[in-house]
Amino acid sequence: xxxxxxxxxxxxxxxxxxxxxxxxxxxxxxxxxxxxxxxxxxxxxxxxxxxxxxxxxxxxxxxxxxxxxxxxxxxxxxxxxxxxxxxxxxxxxxxxxxxxxxxxxxxxxxxxxxxxxxxxxxxxxxxxxxxxxxxxxxxxxxxxxxxxxxxxxxxxxxxxxxxxxxxxxxxxxxxxxxxxxxxxxxxxxxxxxxxxxxxxxxxxxxxxxxxxxxxxxxxxxxxxxxxxxxxxxxxxxxxxxxxxxxxxxxxxxxxxxxxxxxxxxxxxxxxxxxxxxxxxxxxxxxxxxxxxxxxxxxxxxxxxxxxxxxxxxxxxxxxxxxxxxxxxx
Amino acid sequence: xxxxxxxxxxxxxxxxxxxxxxxxxxxxxxxxxxxxxxxxxxxxxxxxxxxxxxxxxxxxxxxxxxxxxxxxxxxxxxxxxxxxxxxxxxxxxxxxxxxxxxxxxxxxxxxxxxxxxxxxxxxxxxxxxxxxxxxxxxxxxxxxxxxxxxxxxxxxxxxxxxxxxxxxxxxxx
Amino acid sequence: xxxxxxxxxxxxxxxxxxxxxxxxxxxxxxxxxxxxxxxxxxxxxxxxxxxxxxxxxxxxxxxxxxxxxxxxxxxxxxxxxxxxxxx
Numbered sequence: 001x002x003x004x005x006x007x008x009x010x011x012x013x014x015x016x017x018x019x020x021x022x023x024x025x026x027x028x029x030x031x032x033x034x035x036x037x038x039x040x041x042x043x044x045x046x047x048x049x050x051x052x053x054x055x056x057x058x059x060x061x062x063x064x065x066x067x068x069x070x071x072x073x074x075x076x077x078x079x080x081x082x083x084x085x086x087x088x089x090x091x092x093x094x095x096x097x098x099x100x101x102x103x104x105x106x107x108x109x110x111x112x113x114x115x116x117x118x119x120x121x122x123x124x125x126x127x128x129x130x131x132x133x134x135x136x137x138x139x140x141x142x143x144x145x146x147x148x149x150x151x152x153x154x155x156x157x158x159x160x161x162x163x164x165x166x167x168x169x170x171x172x173x174x175x176x177x178x179x180x181x182x183x184x185x186x187x188x189x190x191x192x193x194x195x196x197x198x199x200x201x202x203x204x205x206x207x208x209x210x211x212x213x214x215x216x217x218x219x220x221x222x223x224x225x226x227x228x229x230x231x232x233x234x235x236x237x238x239x240x241x242x243x244x245x246x247x248x249x250x251x252x253x254x255x256x257x258x259x260x261x262x263x264x265x266x267x268x269x270x271x272x273x274x275x276x277x278x279x280x281x282x283x284x285x286x287x288x289x290x291x292x293x294x295x296x297x298x299x300x301x302x303x304x305x306x307x308x309x310x311x312x313x314x315x316x317x318x319x320x321x322x323x324x325x326x327x328x329x
Numbered sequence: 330x331x332x333x334x335x336x337x338x339x340x341x342x343x344x345x346x347x348x349x350x351x352x353x354x355x356x357x358x359x360x361x362x363x364x365x366x367x368x369x370x371x372x373x374x375x376x377x378x379x380x381x382x383x384x385x386x387x388x389x390x391x392x393x394x395x396x397x398x399x400x401x402x403x404x405x406x407x408x409x410x411x412x413x414x415x416x417x418x419x420x421x422x423x424x425x426x427x428x429x430x431x432x433x434x435x436x437x438x439x440x441x442x443x444x445x446x447x448x449x450x451x452x453x454x455x456x457x458x459x460x461x462x463x464x465x466x467x468x469x470x471x472x473x474x475x476x477x478x479x480x481x482x483x484x485x486x487x488x489x490x491x492x493x494x495x496x497x498x499x500x501x502x
Numbered sequence: 503x504x505x506x507x508x509x510x511x512x513x514x515x516x517x518x519x520x521x522x523x524x525x526x527x528x529x530x531x532x533x534x535x536x537x538x539x540x541x542x543x544x545x546x547x548x549x550x551x552x553x554x555x556x557x558x559x560x561x562x563x564x565x566x567x568x569x570x571x572x573x574x575x576x577x578x579x580x581x582x583x584x585x586x587x588x589x
Contacts, residue, residue, distance in 0.1 A: 005588075006589070008588065031528070034525055035525055036527075036543065084364060086364040212369065212371070278588055282588070297501070308502075310498060314499075376542035377541050377542045380542040380543070
């Protein structure tokens with residue numbers, strides 16, 4: 001599987017000798033094997049030119065930019081090479097036909113809920129005290145079936161998530177990560193900082209996988225299409241957040257892998273520092289590579305995301321109804 | 330392009346050589362390909378095949394393209410269209426792919442012979458488009474058109490080819 | 503798979519070998535590359551190299567690991583290059 005490269009260094013990224021080269025401030029050159037990478041995530045102050053973008057495009061590499069606070073800013077999503085007019089039309093049809101859109105919106109929310117539930121059940125069995133959350137999430141799954149609008153689906157999912165985040169106070173052993181209320185702009189607590197960073201990484205991972213399929217990332221179903229450039233990746237990410245991002249957060253916090261220097265406070269917000277981001281990314285990458293067995297195949301979580309997109313494609317062409325991936329444990 | 334040609338799909342695109350080849354391997358692939366739902370190119374077996382094609386046959390390749398088809402090599406002196414394959418495993422599929430090329434060439438008044446070249450086995454198999462072969466080919470083309478016209482792809486069937494197929498994950502996810 | 507490539511080639515062919523290596527693997531120290539590589543790219547790498555080396559004088563060896571599960575790496579002195587994904 002091709003790799004994602006995370007660039008924190010300051011310098012210039014260039015095409016050099018038919019491969020990629022990062023020339024750091026001190027003049028040190030670091031070559032990146034172009035044939036073995038699928039995306040670049042840029043965190044550091046770097047410069048690059050049109051020639052580099054052309055080179056990335058011809059190698060089918062996506063590039064994603066994050067700002068000083070680790071916020072996702074945008075992507076260079078090269079001319080797609082998996083094109084199917086038929087698939088695009090089907091995707092539009094499932095958006096424009098409200099009944100069809102609602103079915104998919106429910107499925108994504110259902111996947112999200114059921115995976116949240118898996119996490120809560122796992123920690124309930126180990127630590128106890130979460131039966132009310134379990135009940136709440138189970139009820140929410142039922143309510144989901146009755147939701148008549150996409151907004152209702154969103155609302156049910158939002159309330160469930162709120163209850164789920166409260167359970168983090170039991171799951172995470174460290175009082176530093178007490179959950180009160182989810183705040184995004186800006187993140188107010190360390191937990192907010194971890195969630196915001198992790199979720200944006202996942203959005204980008206899913207986007208990079210969408211690039212390798214015939215789907216159009218601009219047409220989402222749960223997340224409305226009109227407001228953001230990309231929205232399908234947000235939909236699919238909902239299913240995987242509990243299994244990938246939240247579990248990385250549980251590991252990082254419960255194993256005390258983050259110290260105060262992993263955070264920075266600026267302009268009334270709490271953010272991960274460069275060190276914190278690197279720690280997070282290491283665990284996140286490990287999680288993406290972790291494999292599970294699925295349908296007689298050995299599949300990494302990263303690959304599971306791709307399979308999820310294939311399942312969605314099959315739903316769109318009317319072959320097989322989409323069922324979100326729900327983890328077994 | 331006129332729609333009533335024997336090799337025009339309902340999407341008004343011509344049938345490709347690959348499509349004829351896949352007809353003999355997996356009908357589902359024919360449907361997917363005809364809807365431009367192309368397989369995962371990073372899938373290892375497909376990529377290895379491509380690497381081998383690039384490297385070993387590069388010197389031999391002198392591609393000739395017509396709408397929808399790509400002939401690996403055309404030997405002028407012998408008036409022979411050649412298709413290069415890595416093994417003789419799917420020889421029937423290769424034979425019809427080549428017959429289809431000969432059929433298309435005939436439209437341009439090029440009456441050519443066909444050779445399937447298998448360098449790894451040092452084999453050369455001659456293919457001729459006679460009246461009988463043409464009849465069978467026309468039937469195959471027609472069935473390809475029928476498959477492409479289906480509203481949904483034929484359901485996946487597990488065959489030995491699946492193991493190395495680039496659609497494996499798509500079909501079985 | 504994971505590959506370690508070790509080479510000993512004539513000085514005049516060195517730049518070419520370096521430039522091909524960098525496209526597929528990560529430079530670790532003089533005359534050594536390493537990294538994850540797909541089966542297809544490994545075929546391409548070997549083909550590219552065989553076109554620039556002088557087969558009578560140059561030597562290139564590949565150590566191939568199906569998985570890195572049993573690979574343990576130790577360093578003494580300076581780390582000149584590493585195949586990391588965070589740079």
